[in-house]
Amino acid sequence: MAVFHEFRELPVFRNPVVTIGSFDGVHHGHKVILSEVVKEAKAVNGESILITFEPHPRKIIHPEQPLGLLTAPEQKIRLIEAEGIDHIFVVPFTRDFSMLSAAEYVTDFLVKHFNPHTIVIGYDHHFGHSREGDIGLLRTMLEPQVRIAEIPAQLIDDAAVSSTKIRNALLKGNVKEAAEMLERPYTFTATVVHGNKLGRTIGYPTANLEPVYADLLIPGIGIYAVRAAVGDRLYNGMMSIGYRPTVTDEKKITIEVNIFDFAAEIYGQRITVHCIEYLRGEEKFDGLEALTAQIAQDEIRSRAVLG
Ligand SMILES: Cc1cc2nc3c(=O)[nH]c(=O)nc-3n(C[C@H](O)[C@H](O)[C@H](O)COP(=O)(O)O)c2cc1C
Numbered sequence: 001m002a003v004f005h006e007f008r009e010l011p012v013f014r015n016p017v018v019t020i021g022s023f024d025g026v027h028h029g030h031k032v033i034l035s036e037v038v039k040e041a042k043a044v045n046g047e048s049i050l051i052t053f054e055p056h057p058r059k060i061i062h063p064e065q066p067l068g069l070l071t072a073p074e075q076k077i078r079l080i081e082a083e084g085i086d087h088i089f090v091v092p093f094t095r096d097f098s099m100l101s102a103a104e105y106v107t108d109f110l111v112k113h114f115n116p117h118t119i120v121i122g123y124d125h126h127f128g129h130s131r132e133g134d135i136g137l138l139r140t141m142l143e144p145q146v147r148i149a150e151i152p153a154q155l156i157d158d159a160a161v162s163s164t165k166i167r168n169a170l171l172k173g174n175v176k177e178a179a180e181m182l183e184r185p186y187t188f189t190a191t192v193v194h195g196n197k198l199g200r201t202i203g204y205p206t207a208n209l210e211p212v213y214a215d216l217l218i219p220g221i222g223i224y225a226v227r228a229a230v231g232d233r234l235y236n237g238m239m240s241i242g243y244r245p246t247v248t249d250e251k252k253i254t255i256e257v258n259i260f261d262f263a264a265e266i267y268g269q270r271i272t273v274h275c276i277e278y279l280r281g282e283e284k285f286d287g288l289e290a291l292t293a294q295i296a297q298d299e300i301r302s303r304a305v306l307g
């Protein structure tokens, strides 16, 4: 699969079958849509092209509203590739781009650069300044030269609902429900940074994590059974997300992972955490001894969950 970031890199495609969207998470609903696009392209002996945006349009249009994303840009591209899409074009989403009128978007963006044979689009997809363009405008402007294939409402609704649903499930710690909708465990990649060096003194060294991609959603506060990819190996472990009220009054959320059957300095390294199961909420214990006893219980449960 080829990934393009600039218009001048674009080749002439054969019978381009184009779809457009954020596809954050590349979850079950998205996969249904992507398989439709791949099928359409096969049917007309064409190439499938997915147009997506970076950063996420909501980050530009509503920068004041927090939005935790479900996939980092590179990860999203890999997941889309796995669904069999031939090409991805990542539009640098800017204020200027968001100001294109709907008609300019169709003529100067879609047709000029992609010359689509077919556009596969949701019944509720809107584009152009103030979201004034819709599938009706595409039909009026482009049919019959371009085929407009409408994605059935049911498929779109499933997809839209599950993006929000997945975010909400993760924020509540419900990583199992999220994994069902994603068809994989929720993961994030982070750099190991220095903490307070207290973990090793209680027998549970914990790698303190700083997510590489700051816009990614972090699951809700709590204790989780996880897997952690370090280098090319996947370990079992447990993760704490929270304020650590037992040891500090700081109002800063930390993410830390204790990796089972592992003993190495990994400061500065990147690890990918797979969130498998929520174990419990964070508690304020009466001292380190009580905390350590609870963490020992967490380890037993994590090992049982992870098998
Ligand atoms: C599995 C696990 C569960 C934890 N649960 C709690 C908790 O319920 N309350 C709390 O205050 N801290 C909790 N912690 C965080 C510890 O306080 C923290 O790991 C310890 O202070 C070491 O911090 P350091 O890595 O900065 O040295 C937990 C940590 C782990 C790994």
Ligand SMILES: Nc1ncnc2c1ncn2[C@@H]1O[C@H](COP(=O)(O)OP(=O)(O)O)[C@@H](O)[C@H]1O
Binding pocket: 192, 193, 194, 195, 196, 197, 198, 199, 200, 201, 204, 205, 206, 207, 208, 257, 258, 259, 260, 261, 262, 263, 264, 265, 266, 267
């Ligand atoms: N089993 C392990 N799980 C997590 N980190 C480990 C483990 N073994 C060694 N380490 C190393 O120890 C560090 C954590 O020790 P800790 O005393 O908690 O220090 P810090 O407060 O800096 O995180 C990790 O960043 C990592 O480099």
